[in-house]
Amino acid sequence: MYKIKYLITGHEFLLPEETAKELKEKFPNDYKIIEKNGKKFNDAEKKKPAKDGSIRDLVLDNSEG
Numbered sequence: 001m002y003k004i005k006y007l008i009t010g011h012e013f014l015l016p017e018e019t020a021k022e023l024k025e026k027f028p029n030d031y032k033i034i035e036k037n038g039k040k041f042n043d044a045e046k047k048k049p050a051k052d053g054s055i056r057d058l059v060l061d062n063s064e065g
Contacts, residue, residue: 003035 002020005012007030015023023031033043 001037002033005032005034006030007032 001014002017003012003014004020004023012034020031020033024033033041035041
């Protein structure tokens with residue numbers, strides 16, 4: 001059993017492995033795996049790439065040197 005957290009509302013669910021993996025694959029930014037089979041699990045969050053039209057490129061200097 002996997003314990004996952006729905007990041008948008010903060011609700012936690014205890015689900016079978018198949019269901020938890022399916023949700024994580026379909027919605028990687030909405031769910032976080034907290035525990036796998038009763039053991040704590042560190043689910044690294046993936047960073048979203050900057051969207052076009054963002055001011056991030058204007059603020060950060062990406063040149064090397």
